[in-house]
Amino acid sequence: MATYTCDYLVIGSGIAGLSFALKAAEQGTVMLISKADIEETNTRYAQGGIAAVTYEPDSVEKHIEDTLICGDGLCNKEVVRMVATEGPAQINQLIQWGVKFDKRATGEYDLAREGGHSEHRILHHKDNTGIEIQRALTSKVKDHKNIRVFERFFAVEIITQHHLGEMVTRHKTDTECYGAYVLDLRTQKVDTFLAKSTIMATGGVGNIYHTTTNPIVATGDGIAMVYRAKGKVENMEFIQFHPSSLFHPGERPSFLITEAMRGFGAILKTADGKEFMHKYDKRESLAPRDIVARAIDNEMKISGDEFVYLDVTFKDAADTKNHFPNIYEKCLSIGIDITKEMIPVVPAAHYLCGGIKVDMNGESSIKNLYAIGECSSTGLHGANRLASNSLIEAVVYADRAAKDAVAKSKNIKINNQIPAWDYEGTTHNEEMVLITQSYKEMQQVMSNYVGIVRSNLRLERALTRLGILYNETEELYKKSILTQNLCELRNMINVGYLIIKNAQNMRESRGLHYSLDYPKSKGSEF
Template sequence: MNRKTDFLVVGSGIGGLSFALKVADHGKVILITKGALDNTNTAYAQGGIAAVTYAPDDAGKHIKDTLICGAGLCDEEVVRMVVEEAPSQIKELIRWGVKFDRRPDGQYDLAKEGGHSEHRILHHKDNTGAEIERALIKQVRAHKNIEILEYYFALELLTQHHIGKLVKKNDKNIECYGAYVLDLKTQKVFTFLSKVTILATGGTGNIYNTTTNPPVATGDGIAMVHRAKGIIENMEFIQFHPTSLYNPDERPSYLITEAMRGFGAILKTQDAKEFMDRYDKRGSLAPRDIVARAIDHELKIRGEDFVYLDCTHKDPEEIKSHFPNIYQKCLTLDIDITKDMIPVVPAAHYLCGGIKVDINGQTSIQRLYAIGETASTGLHGGNRLASNSLIEAIVYADRAARATVNEYSTLRLQESISDWDHEGTTHMEELVLITQNYREMQQIMSNYVGIVRSNLRLERAMNRLEIIYRETEDLYKKSILTKNLCELRNLIAVGYLIIRMAKNLRESRGLHYSLDYPAAKTGFEF
């Protein structure tokens, strides 16, 4: 069965929702998401959204901070563009109903986070992403040209391959005509035909045992583009957030926002001694990659499971006012953050690479755009500056919207795409195998492709992942589709890309041994 639309948007975070709103006055939009509309990485974002708002901050400072944090690997043109266009997109969010915190004098209450030289983080308490998600969902639901389909899982992109033509890697004329989409409630696969397709499918955190990402973050867009022979880049740059709440039985890991360190919280070892000054002159406010690796090093040399984040020296009422959700969450574990230090550990948090896009979000595949964490824009380089992700997503949503509104009316739907052909049966023992493979894949990535890597670890990870790949593809060919199986296929593709690109980078730089922290002069681990 076919569904037809002008714009097919896959994903319902800030990127997908804002793009839908920006084009809906021009054409029909179908927005699909594999979970509930608000089950996104955006909704989990605590700290805020970075943009120049008041003096003494200016664009030059924001640009410089981003370039430094990205370890010299950012695209300076992209950095300048995002920073300069950020303030207008903040105004649009406010117009859509996002309520950022203000001071008593009416000015916005700007926070400061690691790697930032000025206070420039707009926020809503400690749940900024949830506030943005709330406001955008309200606007999207009210727009007559936007059709929302929850629990619809995009499986494969439609290209010339699906009309019987050979598609090869690096072909310059690959086109996207929409996607095969699984209705998770009925288990039926629909053919969605679109003039323009937008991937806003979020991150890849669930490839690791410990992540701050929600379970939906399984790299779906990246895997689909990889299978469609599109260009993927910089997958080796996985950012580990240094401070997730140490609570081994909880998944996803609860994030302790970087804004808490900007507020004045200090990292300490379990004997209550500060340690970050030994690793960076910025101390606890160093960029995430440096802090995460420093914590990892301390845990290894001390043989401990966590370090502490201490804000007990700050005013208790201010703590509760700025971080009400963190305060309440910690209380459920008998931790009063106004009196007790918070146990924290690094967790997989953000992918700095992904689907290669140009300045307007256009991928290497024509009629296909990618925005948000799934895209590799060049903004983040080797390490993302805190709170640059949400602003990147909406800036690129705006640029993609302007580009596609100009072209979609000249495009035609590809009517000759055949319906999905998949028959088979599934058995309980096969479902058990899916679960086992999923857990084994996460263990491999966590053990061998984590904060510290070596050539030997990467080689072992690749060998073990190939076995799981073959087993999973065999199940895929034999079984009726299940959500877990499709997500596992996508994560294996993501894992393969991360390992391959990490190996290539290490070999090109002549790195043959694991780099412990003191030897890592560049500020991040290859």
């Protein structure tokens, strides 16, 4: 068991964590931990791009309006304005760090348009924007002298004064974060990481569902840790299901068919080749994701089919292959030539709009603990995220959190009184079959009862079944030596509980939360 100290501890290695690390490292020491390889993140799987205003006739006001409409009346208007206004400068920062966005022959950026956007404003790199961003930022981080990267280190719990004993806790009115207990996956020992500021950048929760576009590392770890430490978590009911993941049974994660393809002109059709989106929204295939996902779900229930089609066969074949080379190759690998055949697609869990509640500097309700990226709830997305707003939110908040943490660091001392991790009572690793079975049951409960369409009865059944799994998993956790699988299962059950409870408290349908018992919104004027 080792103890490490630094100025800034970053948990997570996607665009949010890497951006923060690069900025904070100019003023102090940074330790960045990743439970897998540094490049295995949700960011890496982002295809479409990053939204920001770069050229006329687009404007910040248009970006604000599109975001507010998509958020269905629940966005924080001040936050929306801030992100839309500060976004372009952060795009320039990404470019300076080496991110290469596609350009036209004229030298201007080749901007795409996606669902809910009134203008072309999506900067992208082919159909693998996330890979390009991850590549550039990872390279910069690894080369920075003030950043130390710990790969295959799994954060178990954040450290607060509650770990210091009753007398210390009694005299503290606000919860403070001093760092984190982290499991070294190579040694299976829990190390202590102490820092002036801790930054949660752990990404999303997609793997609580059976069908998701998220990589297997997206298990809600940061949100669960903060919830257990009594930090504020909000808006967990708003899970965005991406309308179009490739229908290929047995493959996890589901391969994403970017929304940019619909922006390119692709049209959604039923399995018998008929267009249907005109029945649901005047924007048709370019409507926001919640509307499109529910439309697809409804059409599949009506027909009994397992998927619908996305048709891009009528577009120029060379253009299609140039814009979407990875999608073309992926589909071809399973026998589908997208220039000649329609793509079978199905909705999949994709993005969490809620999370750890933070202020406009990214600080949580726990002192000296920040949350940025998908694990945070900033108020930008409201009830539904506008396509490609996630990456721009991440870099804007990474910038603001870095400035805030650096400014406060001179008045913070690292707490060296933290005890080592308590192994008492843990004697053995439990049988893997028990964890695997509970994992499958948890995914089944969430997928069947807490998906695109919900009801009071479904939510109540989900809560009952998840409660049983929670009690069983806590018993395992108390007596077992820690493993990544056990900790992830515990975290996902915590997250599932939060989603269900938040959904039960909603007495209306709004954005990504649609209930059969409350089909109408109470109003979403922005």
